[in-house]
Amino acid sequence: MQFGGESSEFSWIINLAFFAFIMLFSLYGQKIQMWQWLKQIESGLLELKRMFLESRQTAIDAFKNFGRPEDEVAGDLDRWLDYFTIMPVDLDPAGVIQRLDHLLDERRDRFEEFVGDLAPEADGKMRQNLENTLEVTQVMNLIFRVVRHYYILGKKYGSQIMIMQIQMQLPELLRIAKAYFQAMGAFSVGKPIGDGIGPLIVSKFARQYGATKEDYIDDLAREVGYYRVEVEGRTLFAVRATGPGGTVGKPGLAIENLVKQNSGDISRIITIDAALKLEGEELGRVSEGTGAAIGDPGPEKYAIEEVARKNGIPLEAIVVKEDEEAAVGIMQKELLNAIPEAIERIKASIVKRTETGNRVILAGIGNTIGIGL
Amino acid sequence: MGMISKIIGLIITGAGAVLLFWGMNSDPTYSFIWFLIGMIVMSIGFGLISGGKQPETPEPPPPTVTEIICDNLDCDFKELRDFEKGDYILKPIDATCPKCDGSMTIHGIYIIREKEEEIQI
Numbered sequence A: 001m002q003f004g005g006e007s008s009e010f011s012w013i014i015n016l017a018f019f020a021f022i023m024l025f026s027l028y029g030q031k032i033q034m035w036q037w038l039k040q041i042e043s044g045l046l047e048l049k050r051m052f053l054e055s056r057q058t059a060i061d062a063f064k065n066f067g068r069p070e071d072e073v074a075g076d077l078d079r080w081l082d083y084f085t086i087m088p089v090d091l092d093p094a095g096v097i098q099r100l101d102h103l104l105d106e107r108r109d110r111f112e113e114f115v116g117d118l119a120p121e122a123d124g125k126m127r128q129n130l131e132n133t134l135e136v137t138q139v140m141n142l143i144f145r146v147v148r149h150y151y152i153l154g155k156k157y158g159s160q161i162m163i164m165q166i167q168m169q170l171p172e173l174l175r176i177a178k179a180y181f182q183a184m185g186a187f188s189v190g191k192p193i194g195d196g197i198g199p200l201i202v203s204k205f206a207r208q209y210g211a212t213k214e215d216y217i218d219d220l221a222r223e224v225g226y227y228r229v230e231v232e233g234r235t236l237f238a239v240r241a242t243g244p245g246g247t248v249g250k251p252g253l254a255i256e257n258l259v260k261q262n263s264g265d266i267s268r269i270i271t272i273d274a275a276l277k278l279e280g281e282e283l284g285r286v287s288e289g290t291g292a293a294i295g296d297p298g299p300e301k302y303a304i305e306e307v308a309r310k311n312g313i314p315l316e317a318i319v320v321k322e323d324e325e326a327a328v329g330i331m332q333k334e335l336l337n338a339i340p341e342a343i344e345r346i347k348a349s350i351v352k353r354t355e356t357g358n359r360v361i362l363a364g365i366g367n368t369i370g371i372g373l
Numbered sequence B: 001m002g003m004i005s006k007i008i009g010l011i012i013t014g015a016g017a018v019l020l021f022w023g024m025n026s027d028p029t030y031s032f033i034w035f036l037i038g039m040i041v042m043s044i045g046f047g048l049i050s051g052g053k054q055p056e057t058p059e060p061p062p063p064t065v066t067e068i069i070c071d072n073l074d075c076d077f078k079e080l081r082d083f084e085k086g087d088y089i090l091k092p093i094d095a096t097c098p099k100c101d102g103s104m105t106i107h108g109i110y111i112i113r114e115k116e117e118e119i120q121i
């Protein structure tokens, strides 16, 4: 190559270009990076919007089969998408659990009422599934609106910290949104999801000891009941939410009521739930520990812990490990394969840590969509 | 569209490369200009090759299957079929077992996914 040679009259251009390049990047490098990040957020945002619109359409398609025309369904659904619940004040924490419980009850009532209005011809099980569909659409809408808010704000005021934060959290948000988006199809047709593994284990366990669908007593709490079975000389109350409609019910209140019905004479409470696994851990791994395995906003867990403490009942937890995608997505084979081991562990615990004649509560926590009694 | 633009891109890239090398060895006064032109033409060619990617068509969702098992403990009949609306786990099936004429129950509903590459440590 010979440019910049001794006789060339163009060498100054190269020098100039070189300095211009350095100046440009040292002075405007950050601006260029912000622009790049904004572009990345924009494409993520479009993806979120697409997923939201598609899940909205899936919800409308699911609702319109039950007695109302499509345009009415769409209008009402849009009105409902940003339904909110105001968390109770925790500045004075006394009684905050009861207040939260009260608000959550009211929220459930409103949801049921809304689904009833929108799908008057749906039966009970279908209504629960529609309720789940609605909730997923709400989550999609919420993620989209929040990301859009920070995107516009960051762009408007050129706020680097805002753009940076959203750009860094975007992959995680997209991952969650995708998981919910894929769950949408499961909810609208009533397929079981990974979170339902707890109730399924309870039913399979009860069936091993001769319980049938007809033995299920549905009178404990909202959408929660139990089978009463004899296990190695112990009386076992196998608690779970009703199915196969999608509901988690109020298992905390159910356990509290059950303990009261037995006037505190319970020797052990075993809870079974899906728990978040760490990356690298095996999907469907069964592990056990102490405490109440339940992932609610607070009141249900509180009810279990409180009734156990008052009556001195040991709390034992058995969990099946899964990631968030698996928990909200359609059931996977690996999770079903964990059932025999979970059942063995429950049996071992009952035999080893309770005595003949004792009463034991076994509670399967989770969404019962697609899981029969 | 995709194939044609790739071929055109390849030709342009080749032309750019020829210009570039020719520029490097020609008259010193203009070699720099030819060099630059060669670079620009080549980058247009590369742009054509790598660009024009069609938006990925979303893959069809993986299938969900229903696993039906005969209630008779001595019978080992097991059937896998596509999920049908109305199926749920622990649902008794209307049909009887083709092997022993006993009743059957759905014991599993699950999705068949491709295994993702897991990072093993």
Ligand SMILES: [Zn+2]
Binding pocket: B070, B071, B072, B075, B076, B077, B097, B098, B099, B100, B101, B102
């Ligand atoms: Zn059979």
